Amino acid sequence: xxxxxxxxxxxxxxxxxxxxxxxxxxxxxxxxxxxxxxxxxxxxxxxxxxxxxxxxxxxxxxxxxxxxxxxxxxxxxxxxxxxxxxxxxxxxxxxxxxxxxxxxxxxxxxxxxxxxxxxxxxxxxxxxxxxxxxxxxxxxxxxxxxxxxxxxxxxxxxxxxxxxxxxxxxxxxxxxxxxxxxxxxxxxxxxxxxxxxxxxxxxx
Numbered sequence: 001x002x003x004x005x006x007x008x009x010x011x012x013x014x015x016x017x018x019x020x021x022x023x024x025x026x027x028x029x030x031x032x033x034x035x036x037x038x039x040x041x042x043x044x045x046x047x048x049x050x051x052x053x054x055x056x057x058x059x060x061x062x063x064x065x066x067x068x069x070x071x072x073x074x075x076x077x078x079x080x081x082x083x084x085x086x087x088x089x090x091x092x093x094x095x096x097x098x099x100x101x102x103x104x105x106x107x108x109x110x111x112x113x114x115x116x117x118x119x120x121x122x123x124x125x126x127x128x129x130x131x132x133x134x135x136x137x138x139x140x141x142x143x144x145x146x147x148x149x150x151x152x153x154x155x156x157x158x159x160x161x162x163x164x165x166x167x168x169x170x171x172x173x174x175x176x177x178x179x180x181x182x183x184x185x186x187x188x189x190x191x192x193x194x195x196x197x198x199x200x201x202x203x204x
Contacts, residue, residue: 011038011040011044011048012048014038014039014040015034015035015038015040015044015045015048015049015055016058016059016062017038018034018035018037018038019034019038019055019056019059020059020096021037022034022037023056023059024096024155025158027056030052031045031051031052031055034055053108053109054108056108057108057109057111057114060108060114061114061117063096063097064114064117064118064121065117066092066095066096066097067092067097067121067148068117068120068121068124069097070088070091070092070095070097071088071121071124071125071128072124073088073091074087074088074128075124075127075128075131080135081131081132081134081135081137082132082135082137082138082181084128084132085128085129085132085137085138086177088128089147089151089173089176089177090170090173092151093151093154093155093169093170093173094166096155097151118195119195121148122144122145122195123144125144125147126143126144129142129143129144129147133183136183137181137183138180138181138183139179139180139181139182139183139184139185139188140183141187141188141192142180142192143192143193144192144195145192145193145194145195145197146192146193149193150176154169154172154173154176155169157169157172
């Protein structure tokens with residue numbers, strides 16, 4: 001990669017990381033806040049993304065790709081099903097997998113490709129949960145639609161600096177995992193989200 005192309009790639013990564021931080025904290029923040037956070041000029045940002053909507057769409061799509069990679073990695077593990085699921089949840093929390101997609105819902109039009117990807121995510125998560133349930137390690141009323149909602153709530157925790165926030169997110173994830181591990185627990189109120197619901201807020 002030439003020096004100019006390498007710099008462009010670095011700038012693009014800086015912009016995406018900044019956009020994830022800025023828009024996850026405040027989806028209504030102006031796009032200029034992303035450029036400031038990334039330390040690049042607004043013109044450099046607009047050379048890569050035509051609008052805030054375009055950038056939001058890319059962030060959401062990236063989040064879906066990371067989630068799919070994590071759930072497929074969990075399905076590929078041949079060890080203890082519960083440990084594979086718990087590790088999957090911890091990785092999703094650390095990587096932000098799926099979080100921008102949920103947090104930014106409604107800020108851009110969803111494409112047919114993204115709808116298909118959301119369906120793929122739901123089906124893969126269903127396979128993972130069914131495997132854990134078959135092992136008797138997961139409460140029976142947890143469904144695929146519950147997982148992104150739980151992750152969205154965990155990603156919404158922001159207290160103190162980055163390290164404090166990370167530790168608190170994992171504190172409450174462990175609490176959630178303990179409750180999910182109660183295979184014989186009483187039934188939860190109301191049905192779980194259908195596959196369209198977590199991502200159906202992309203009204204644009």
